[in-house]
Amino acid sequence: MNIDYNAMDERAFREMVRDFVWRECPPGMIHQARRMRWREAKDWCLKLAAKGWSAPAWPVEHGGMGLNIDKLIAFQDEFDRAGVARHPDIGLSMLGPLLIRFGSAQQKAHYLPRIAAFEDLWCQGYSEPGAGSDLAALRTSATSDGDHWVIDGQKIWTTLAQEATDIFILARTDPQARKQAGISFFLARMNTPGITVRPIRTLAGDEEFCEVFLDQVRIPKHNIVGAVNGGWTMAKALLGFERLLHGSPKLAQMVLLRLEAMARATGRFADPVFVEMFTRLSLDVADLAATYARFADGLKSGLSLGPEVSILKIWGAETAQRITEAMLDMAEEQGASRGAGDFGGAQVDPLGHYFLSRPGTIYGGSSEIQRNILAKAVLGLPSSSL
Amino acid sequence: MFTSIAEPEHRRQLRDSAADFLRRRCDAKAVRAAIETVDGFSRERWKAMADLGWTALLLPEKAGGLGLGFGDVAALHHEVGKAAAPEPLAVVSLLVAQAVARGCEGALREPVLNRLASGDVIATLAWQAAPGALGSDRVGPHAVRSGSSWRLAGRALFAPFAARADGLVVAARVASGVALFWLDGAPPVLEDRRLADGSTQASLSFDGVHLGTDALIAGPESGADILDGVLDTARLAASAELLGLAERAFAMTMEHLKTRRQFGAPIGSFQALQHRAVDHYIRIELARSALERAARVMDCGAAAAERGAEVSAAKARCGDTARDVARDCIQMHGAIGYTAECDLSLYVNRILVLSTWLGAARAHRDRWAALRLRSGEAA
Numbered sequence: 001m002n003i004d005y006n007a008m009d010e011r012a013f014r015e016m017v018r019d020f021v022w023r024e025c026p027p028g029m030i031h032q033a034r035r036m037r038w039r040e041a042k043d044w045c046l047k048l049a050a051k052g053w054s055a056p057a058w059p060v061e062h063g064g065m066g067l068n069i070d071k072l073i074a075f076q077d078e079f080d081r082a083g084v085a086r087h088p089d090i091g092l093s094m095l096g097p098l099l100i101r102f103g104s105a106q107q108k109a110h111y112l113p114r115i116a117a118f119e120d121l122w123c124q125g126y127s128e129p130g131a132g133s134d135l136a137a138l139r140t141s142a143t144s145d146g147d148h149w150v151i152d153g154q155k156i157w158t159t160l161a162q163e164a165t166d167i168f169i170l171a172r173t174d175p176q177a178r179k180q181a182g183i184s185f186f187l188a189r190m191n192t193p194g195i196t197v198r199p200i201r202t203l204a205g206d207e208e209f210c211e212v213f214l215d216q217v218r219i220p221k222h223n224i225v226g227a228v229n230g231g232w233t234m235a236k237a238l239l240g241f242e243r244l245l246h247g248s249p250k251l252a253q254m255v256l257l258r259l260e261a262m263a264r265a266t267g268r269f270a271d272p273v274f275v276e277m278f279t280r281l282s283l284d285v286a287d288l289a290a291t292y293a294r295f296a297d298g299l300k301s302g303l304s305l306g307p308e309v310s311i312l313k314i315w316g317a318e319t320a321q322r323i324t325e326a327m328l329d330m331a332e333e334q335g336a337s338r339g340a341g342d343f344g345g346a347q348v349d350p351l352g353h354y355f356l357s358r359p360g361t362i363y364g365g366s367s368e369i370q371r372n373i374l375a376k377a378v379l380g381l382p383s384s385s386l
Numbered sequence: 387m388f389t390s391i392a393e394p395e396h397r398r399q400l401r402d403s404a405a406d407f408l409r410r411r412c413d414a415k416a417v418r419a420a421i422e423t424v425d426g427f428s429r430e431r432w433k434a435m436a437d438l439g440w441t442a443l444l445l446p447e448k449a450g451g452l453g454l455g456f457g458d459v460a461a462l463h464h465e466v467g468k469a470a471a472p473e474p475l476a477v478v479s480l481l482v483a484q485a486v487a488r489g490c491e492g493a494l495r496e497p498v499l500n501r502l503a504s505g506d507v508i509a510t511l512a513w514q515a516a517p518g519a520l521g522s523d524r525v526g527p528h529a530v531r532s533g534s535s536w537r538l539a540g541r542a543l544f545a546p547f548a549a550r551a552d553g554l555v556v557a558a559r560v561a562s563g564v565a566l567f568w569l570d571g572a573p574p575v576l577e578d579r580r581l582a583d584g585s586t587q588a589s590l591s592f593d594g595v596h597l598g599t600d601a602l603i604a605g606p607e608s609g610a611d612i613l614d615g616v617l618d619t620a621r622l623a624a625s626a627e628l629l630g631l632a633e634r635a636f637a638m639t640m641e642h643l644k645t646r647r648q649f650g651a652p653i654g655s656f657q658a659l660q661h662r663a664v665d666h667y668i669r670i671e672l673a674r675s676a677l678e679r680a681a682r683v684m685d686c687g688a689a690a691a692e693r694g695a696e697v698s699a700a701k702a703r704c705g706d707t708a709r710d711v712a713r714d715c716i717q718m719h720g721a722i723g724y725t726a727e728c729d730l731s732l733y734v735n736r737i738l739v740l741s742t743w744l745g746a747a748r749a750h751r752d753r754w755a756a757l758r759l760r761s762g763e764a765a
Contacts, residue, residue: 269759276748279755283676283699290675297392311668368661375660379640379667382655 006068013071017078020051025084031258032085033340033352035208038121038163041087045118048087055092055116062100062108063116069300080250088160091115091122093245095168098185102226102234111187123164123190125155125212126235132157133369135170136179136232140214142171142186149186149224151194151217157363161197161210164190169214174229185231187223194218204355205338244296244305246364247312249289252320255353256285259327265344268330277326284319288312307377310370317360318367324350324357397461400454404462407438408469414729417470421584421732425550427472436505441479444619445487449499456622456684460677463623467630470732472585474510476623477546478502481511484616485555489566489604498553498568508550512542512573512590513557513613520745520753521617521694522557522564522610527592529558529565534599536567538592541576546743548588549578555603556592557613563606564613567597583735614690617744618697622680624740625697625704629673631740632708635733636666639715646720653718662714669707676703695757698750705741705750712737 005013024047028040038045048054056075058064067075096115099107114120131138140153151171161167167188174182188195194217199207226234259278268274292312295305327350328335331343340349361367375381393401411431420428435441443459445451452458459480466475483502486495501507515526527540538558548554554573557566574595578588604612640663643654653659680700684693712734716723723730741747 275755275759276751279751279759282758283703283751283754284672286699287672287676287703290679291672294392294675294678301392308671311671314664315668315672371661371664372657374664374667379660379663381640381643381660381663382652384651384655384657 005071014074017075021082029085031083033349033356036085036087038088045087049117062112073296088121090124095122120165122166123158123161125167125169127157129156133366140171142173147221148218151214153214155212157209158212159209161212162199170231170235180232182229183231184228185225185234188219192217247316249292249316252285252316255320255323258348259323261346262343262348265346281323288315310374314367314370320357324354328354397458401461404465412469412471417732421472426584426586432473433505442503457681460626460681463626464630467627468634470736474547476620477510480620480623481616482509482555489612494568507552509553510545510548510551511555512545514543518749522613525557525559525564527556527558529560536597538595540592542590544587545590546587548573549575560606564609565605566603566609567601568603581739583739618693621697621701621744624743625677625700628704628708628740629677631733631737632711635715636711639718642719666711673704673707676700691757695754698754702747702750705747708737709741
């Protein structure tokens, strides 16, 4: 079934998406204060795949919906409005676009359909114990041995590695080269001998991310993406829409709605001090959404995103944190409980939302790194001599 | 950023011509000279602005105006803000001329509008009952009809340029609402005060003022709506000026950070200052978004409540942002930032005035909350 979604009227398109989401998305996927695990998201993922909707941003020839930016935003917006939680999407949102742009014909043909069908679940082997914000300091090595690469080292903060079938890995192929220059991009099956996964318990009590140990891991030569020593530019090249998605207002909007639900059910809107605070937070979110829309409009009119798009991530993540802190304040003693609690009839999980909002200022370039980048790349301030 | 690219061609031309005029006629030296006069602005430059059509942007073309929209008003005032121009553009063209244009159908309309648009008269609006009042529910003056005249009484606060004006629109409570009147000649000033930026503001007393029935611009059936409408329009313009002022003050400060050296390095290389600068950059972009949203909503002909909420959101964001930017620009300049000699002072003083004019941020957040939260609807 081939539908040209881009030719559809936006309203009809939205109605179609909304109808599917409301009809098919399991209740357990709605308004969750954490990331979904595969066993929880599987039914929903397979429904999306069966419908051909698992990869909205990918071109049609690679099994995607081929949506243009308008429709992509509408599609995402309908999911957000329904409160659909994030499913395991690292292959879809990170590796897929990278393979489409830089992968070989064989790599595209082999991996993309499997990602779109959720046959393979990917995890991302980027950060290391000594290479977080300073990612280019990574030390995991890959050495050539006949028709194999042999990978040695350790990755950390690898989200959902314990349930992934595959991992993409940044490793150093030239130890002599300048930091960024000697890095390559590899693909490996998680069941390859030498890969050991150890889950890390988070503050929230979940095992959301892991350590991944790589001990003499032998992978076929053709499992490299792009050129040897060409991994860094690829790894850093997030495509336009993915960069915008990092700054999406949806988390901030979602936690604001939960704060509002708590406050209405407990009568807090009669308190002018609360109303003043809630109004500030609401305007912080509204102005974030308006700024996001400006960037989206720019993309629609064919402009590429510059480094200034970082302002969305900084403001969105920090605003979400201010909101969840307000939830904790309002929850009083109940703010210490794990799981949803009753607030005048509203079921809300303030502690879960507090935890959920923490990583946003750390992953994908911490807020401090983003500020460094903006200071230099946008404001043109001089580099420090440090 | 993407703003200017998304703008229609005519608006970009308006911006360019405004920027060009202001560069030639309103540099820092010219601003200083103007704000030290008794008027607090330049009558000569005011006349030149009128000749460019700036006083008639929103007036319909058949009334000699340009027939433009609110997005265009925001663009023009954004440029005016960047230059810290002290002329009473928003007061005359948006508060007064718009009140006359929207309300008046009688014999007064043509001559008054012509005099306002031509720049021949300075006029102001008097309405405000108390500090923090935001609209037609808090009108100070009142009026009763007696025979063939109106008898006015009561006070109005914070009327800009009133002691320099040659006429004014006064809003007054009447039996069944709010009416608007045109009062020719010098307004009845009770107390005139000089503000931080050199402009003036007066409280007025209307006790004993009598006006003919032909002075009525708008009766109680439409007076309150018109008053609220022109106030919001002027707030949009003030928000745009605040954005322009904040941007220029910020740009001056970035220049300072790049050139000022201490400890053997430009101070802009210090991370503490870089991060502070980025925070203001973010806030300025949020303010631009809020302003554009408000202008768009007004251009779509939104109902009063929707318009009010978006204008208040913009005024609160632009006002707070500009004041915070001003504060940190002083700080990042160091001691020179605390001097009158530094051009930054022109921007800081104007920000301090406009951020309170027609309602400070706190009052506008209260209004937004009343419009948006009571109904059970969230942002």
